[in-house]
Amino acid sequence: MERLTTQVAIIGAGPSGLLLGQLLAKQGIENIIIERSSGDHVLSRIRAGILEQGFVDLVEEAGCAGRMTEEGHVHSGFVISDQDQQYRIDMQSLTGGKVVTCYGQTEITRDLMEAREESGQQTYYDSPVNSIEDVESSSPTICFTHQGKEYQLSCDFIAGCDGFHGISRQTIPSSIRNEYERVYPFGWLGLLSDTPPVSDELIYCKNERGFALASQRSETRSRYYLQVPLTEKVEDWADERFWDELKQRLPKEASEQLVTGPSIEKSIVPLRSFVCEPMQFGRLFLVGDAAHIVPPTGAKGLNLAASDVSTLYKVLTRVYKEGDLACIAQYSEVCLRRVWHGERFSWWMTNMLHEFGESELASQEGGIFEKLMGSELDYFLTQPHGQKIIADQYVGLDYEELK
Numbered sequence: 001m002e003r004l005t006t007q008v009a010i011i012g013a014g015p016s017g018l019l020l021g022q023l024l025a026k027q028g029i030e031n032i033i034i035e036r037s038s039g040d041h042v043l044s045r046i047r048a049g050i051l052e053q054g055f056v057d058l059v060e061e062a063g064c065a066g067r068m069t070e071e072g073h074v075h076s077g078f079v080i081s082d083q084d085q086q087y088r089i090d091m092q093s094l095t096g097g098k099v100v101t102c103y104g105q106t107e108i109t110r111d112l113m114e115a116r117e118e119s120g121q122q123t124y125y126d127s128p129v130n131s132i133e134d135v136e137s138s139s140p141t142i143c144f145t146h147q148g149k150e151y152q153l154s155c156d157f158i159a160g161c162d163g164f165h166g167i168s169r170q171t172i173p174s175s176i177r178n179e180y181e182r183v184y185p186f187g188w189l190g191l192l193s194d195t196p197p198v199s200d201e202l203i204y205c206k207n208e209r210g211f212a213l214a215s216q217r218s219e220t221r222s223r224y225y226l227q228v229p230l231t232e233k234v235e236d237w238a239d240e241r242f243w244d245e246l247k248q249r250l251p252k253e254a255s256e257q258l259v260t261g262p263s264i265e266k267s268i269v270p271l272r273s274f275v276c277e278p279m280q281f282g283r284l285f286l287v288g289d290a291a292h293i294v295p296p297t298g299a300k301g302l303n304l305a306a307s308d309v310s311t312l313y314k315v316l317t318r319v320y321k322e323g324d325l326a327c328i329a330q331y332s333e334v335c336l337r338r339v340w341h342g343e344r345f346s347w348w349m350t351n352m353l354h355e356f357g358e359s360e361l362a363s364q365e366g367g368i369f370e371k372l373m374g375s376e377l378d379y380f381l382t383q384p385h386g387q388k389i390i391a392d393q394y395v396g397l398d399y400e401e402l403k
Contacts, residue, residue, distance in 0.1 A: 001150045006032040006122075007278075008155050008316060011129055011140050012161035013042055014332040015105060016288040018112035020060035020159055022220055023313045025121055031318050032153060033123040034144050036162070039113065039278040042125075047105035049217055050075075050202070051301040052396030055306040056101050058313075059108065070104035071218065076396070078202040080353070081251040087381040088201075093390045104217045105302055124151075132158060132171045136282035156283065157319075159312060161305075163289040164274070170178055172281040182347070184271040186210075186354065188225045188296060188367075189232065195261040197222045198217060198254045204353055205249050206377065211297075211354045212249035225296075227354055231269060239263050271295040273347050279349050283330035284311050292339050297353060298346035303396055307368060309337050310399050318402065327402055334400050345393045352377040 008024055010017045013035035021031045033276035035042065051072075059065045076099050092099050116123060127146040134140045135158065142153045160168025169177070197216035200222035208382040224246055228237075242262040248259065273291040279286040288305030311334050318324045352373050380386030 001152055003241075004151060004153045006153065006155050007320070008032075008159060009034065009155040010159045010161055011035075011132075011142065012166065012287075012330075013037075013039070013113070013123055013125065013160060013300065014045075014163070014288070015109050015112060016309055017159065017161035018109065018116060019058060019062055019306070020161065020287065020309045020313060021121060021123075022112060022115055022119075022310070023058065024316060025119060026062065027317050029316060031121065032155075033116075033121075034129060034142065034153070035123065035125050036128040037126065038371055039125050043106055043113070045106065045109075045112060045173075048296055048299060048302055049102055049104040049223075050303075051101045051214075052303045052306070053098060053100070054396055054399050055303055058306055058310055062103050062112070062115070067111055068101070068103045068108065071107070072101045073216070073218070073374050074338060075100050075102055075201055078132075078204065079199065080377075081203055081205045081207075081254075082377055082381060083207060084251045085155075086203075086251050086253070089387055089388070089391050089394065092393045092396065094388045095395050098109070098391075098395040100299075100395055103218060105244070109215075127151075129162070129167050132167060132284065135141055135171060135284040138283070140283050143394045157316060157391065158284045159287050160284060160290045161287045164293055164389055168284065168286055168290045169235070171284060172276075172286075173279075175240055176278070176281070177393060178277045180239065180273075180275045180277075182273040184273075184295065184350065184354075185230065185356065186241075187230055187232070187268045187270040188213075188262065189234070189242070189268050190222070190223060190225045190238060190263040190266065191239070192223050193261045193263050194220060195222050195259045196220060198250065198258045203250065204349075205251065206353045206355075207249040207354065209245070209249050212246055212267050214246075214250060214254065232268060234266050234268055237266060240264070247251075267324075271297075271350065273343055275336075275343060277336060278379050279308070279335050279339075280328075280332045281331045283328070285315075287312060291335075291373045292343065294343055294346040295350040296346075297349040299344070300342040302344050304339055304342045308335050311335050311402075314402050330402050334402065338397060338400060341393070341397055342384045346384055352380075
């Protein structure tokens with residue numbers, strides 16, 4: 001077994017792990033990243049791309065914002081369509097100037113990967129973690145396999161950025177780990193195509209046939225989503241069927257402008273709300289999807305992960321620069337306050353914009369659920385202060401500072 005040492009071990013080379021690694025390196029804090037998949041597989045994951053300003057600022061601080069600045073699209077607003085009636089949420093004016101940036105998660109990951117490679121920092125791809133040990137000690141270890149060889153990595157701290165199915169969360173004893181979950185009775189069927197977006201801004205569509213979202217990755221690449229039952233299979237959705245259904249769910253004005261074409265990728269993502277408390281155990285810290293999952297309706301998944309990264313970066317910088325070990329205990333509390341706000345917003349948007357039909361949730365409430373959500377949506381879209389509440393949360397709450 002080969003033995004390695006570093007200051008911070010990061011499990012997972014997605015955008016969270018890579019961003020944390022770059023930020024730490026800027027402070028002279030050594031780190032090694034271990035990723036169970038290949039680099040190509042990591043880059044093949046098609047994910048969201050609406051970035052809060054806090055995320056953009058972190059990428060800039062990490063020195064990796066060049067391409068994002070050139071190619072990203074700043075959005076000052078978005079549209080919610082309620083049964084063909086369109087309402088524009090003017091985020092910029094409602095929040096005093098705040099905006100979001102549209103830039104694909106795959107592209108962020110690529111930029112961070114290239115920056116890490118250029119800096120010469122060590123990343124082990126195709127390296128499954130077998131165990132995490134001694135996290136309550138001052139020198140936790142990670143045992144992993146790389147190219148058929150066993151490694152033991154000793155470190156000061158571990159950042160678990162390995163997603164919902166990773167080993168990090170399972171390392172926290174079940175006796176102290178509380179998990180909260182809501183699984184929705186539908187998923188999102190997503191299609192990526194090299195076609196111009198139907199709109200310069202995102203369109204969230206509430207329709208009696210089901211929810212739809214018109215999104216984008218660039219001026220020439222579009223991303224569209226349809227709400228579908230969990231029983232649906234991707235192979236049953238030919239491109240023509242997808243486009244036909246999308247046209248029926250988009251507002252008429254957008255439907256008439258829709259440009260269709262061959263799909264690059266199609267997939268179905270189930271929707272769930274999930275939170276693990278606490279987000280730390282000893283010197284192990286959970287980051288992003290390892291600790292929480294949100295429905296994509298509110299564009300909060302990657303952005304909540306970014307706020308975790310920001311908090312952990314501040315904690316570890318204070319530890320190494322000031323010798324303040326006491327600040328470690330703040331991590332979970334600070335992160336969870338923002339996490340629960342993001343969870344609530346995503347849950348709220350999902351409830352208002354989706355059709356629950358004859359699902360267990362809707363049937364238990366005898367139809368009143370759909371009526372209440374319809375009234376909720378109408379109230380917030382037609383009242384200026386209601387639109388401001390949506391805008392404030394969509395652009396993202398401010399990051400909380402350590403005490």
